[in-house]
Amino acid sequence: MKISTTTHRRRTSGAATLAAVLALTATACGDDGSGTAGAKGNEGSGKGEITFWDNNGGVRTDIWKQVIADFEKKYPDIKVNYVGIPAASAQSKYDTAIQGGGLPDVGGVGTAMLAEVAVQGALEPLDSRLDKSSLHGRLGQKLLDSSRAAGGGDKLYQVPTSVNNGTLWYRTDLFKSAGLDAPTTWSKFYTAADKLTDSGKNKFGFTIRGGTGSIAPALDAVYGQTGISSFWSGDKTTVNDPKNVAALAKYVALYKKDTPSADLNNDFTKMVAQWDSGSIGMLSHNLGSYQDHLKALGADKFRGIPNPTMDDGKRVQVSNPVDGLSLFKASKNKAAAWKFIEFAVSAEENSKFNESAGQVPANTEAAKAAWVQKAEPTKLAAEALNGADTTIVQLPYYLPDWNTISKSDNEPEFQKLLLGKITAKAFLDKIADELNAAQADWKQRTKS
Template identity: 25%
Template sequence: MIRHRLQAAFAVAAASALLVSGCGRAESPEQTGGAAATELSDGPATGTVTVWAQGTEGEALQDFVKPFEEANPDVQVEVTAVPWDSAQNKYQTAIAGGTTPDIGMLGSDWMPGFRSALTPVPDDIDTSDVFPFAVESTQFDDARYAVPWYVETRVIFYRTDLLQEAGFDEFPADWEGLKDLARAYQEDTGAEFGISLPSGGWNSFLGGLPFAWSNGAEVMNEDQTEWTLDSPEMVESLSYLNSFFEEGLADKSPDTESGSASADLVSGAVPMFLSGPWDIPGLELAGGEGFEDKFGVATVPAGPDGTSTSFAAGANLGVFEDAENPDAAWKLIQWLSEPDVQARWFEAVNDLPAQQSAWDDEALTADPRVAVFGEQLQSVKIAPTLVSWTQVSAAADTQVEQIFRGGKDVEDALAELQSTADSLGTGQ
């Protein structure tokens, strides 16, 4: 079962603005009337637990939780698979009407909008082994409002056989080498374009942020009180990406249909693109027998004075205030958080474990390509945990398209973006 999640993984950003009015981090439970954290009862889980989950996770979870039900014979888990394209409306309607499930699968970018509808995580559930960036996405006012379930990051997929044909012994680690490889792919292997890069449209700015972060740029200052979108580092990173389009190494109007990037990599038409772990089985299936030996993955190349840093996201599991069975819900989340369970979940759907110790399992160490994702996860950043980020990101998409497709000056575009972001504010 192959997911088409590049769009879905970014879909979470759009939902948060619709779920609450106002901007910024939520106030404390005392200020908002939020529920106190549940204390887990002793003994097995009982009763019915309702779960909503999107995409492949929603399709696979019902069968996956059977061992939990067997270990807790008086509990019944009911999973509803929710399509990504209607998920935000479904959750929003349920919150407004008090008809939420016990557990919701919430993208990490949704958290600022959903926090007021969730109960704090019980102290019984330990997240000390979870990737810190994932915990950060759940943390508001010194309380956690969800438990990270799986994590995601972006690395570069590339054709290893064509790499040799292009005259490279290994994948380049810096910007200069990446451009040289893109040009060599095009000139020496017959590729139409050397690399696929987002040139405009929804979340195109977010898709290019790994290059900005790898150049030392930041979208905000450390305490998220000021936008820093027009910094010299951001100008340099967008100018670098723009050079791929100006020099004909990347397509200004690429096919954005699901699966098109994978098809182009398999055919050799475009031998490089950025994506997540779900594309490993997808490419193996699309390429057929033996193709698993013809592609690899690599961490994002570092900027001139930067380090390899990529985008991180994922999904969290939260229990709603209107949950009918919060005790059993948290026990199910606790079970799904166990490292061995997360390793089995990876085998089932290719979701990268949020628990770092799960990465020692053979399920993750067997494929060296998965290890590259683990390496990249040691150097990642997340999108700002502000509701206003949705509007800022959309404004950035417009400017990116005007640069890459329309030839707009990078400094002028980022100055306009900075002004727009300042007017939207941070909500702090």
């Protein structure tokens, strides 16, 4: 197979990044316990001070301070030092501390950076602690599976707190006027997209994401249609399976036929604003835009449901990034840090946190809270995520090259696909080649 210059640069860069990460791990293994990655730390007294890093500082500061106040009221012999870190700089902040010391006792670590922090030896495996914890059996199993997968293996390095979910927002008023059923299956979705479109009057059945962030929702639509239940078959990705190719071709054929042409460059902000202000029937986004829709349309003109199922009712969806808390191996007071994690993810606190964050609680008891039941999109998302009939296709967040492959490398290619300049097969074959190479690199280097 001929490898393009761009692909070769990406692979070389990815290999160098992982090599550097593993080199840091090796260096840290000789640590003296000053708070770098290899430090073993100790359990401590379970009292005293601990430091907590919030990986979404500013956005989540107020609610975390409420949780901390509640914790310190229950455990007056433990003081939590809060450090808020903006999400954009969280990864570099952790990397710097892993090399030079100063890691927290406990910190927010999302799945997008979990593997990189874990592979540097910075995180404490949490399986045995969770087994003995009051949280045991009270966290969504599919979220735990996502956390383990994002960590690069079978060990749990993150206790999940929250997750978002793909949501199909649709205009109930437009559907009622057209005599359409709710778009609960992919067949009903495509029927509605066609019937609600009158391009001459600037009315469209759907808005498709063509700009930044376009690939993840496209993959969600593809796997949701085909029902293929795993991202890998052995060491090869299923992304370019012929069924997925056909599903993607059908999905992108909506562009300009049943969607506005402006969709080509729309990121989520522009796409949401366009849907809220226009006469478009459906929008695929996540729970995060609920308040925007409520403000723009009013509660009686729209509804948010989980992405469509197959016609037989089978639900397959790709994994969403999971937010969570991790215990750092270098902590000298792991007992107190673990108490904080247990408390923060308990039913009452996890409910309070996610009501503020607008996400689905990881604690299954919290997912039954009154506010969830009143917010139908969140309620339906929680039921889908925890449903026995839901299959989650785990995206490979653990690959150092995942963000590059799924974003900067191939978002311009997705735009070419929408414009008909390349085929769905060529698009998915390119991604598959890159993913297979990244997976092989990861396996080889983690072995060594």
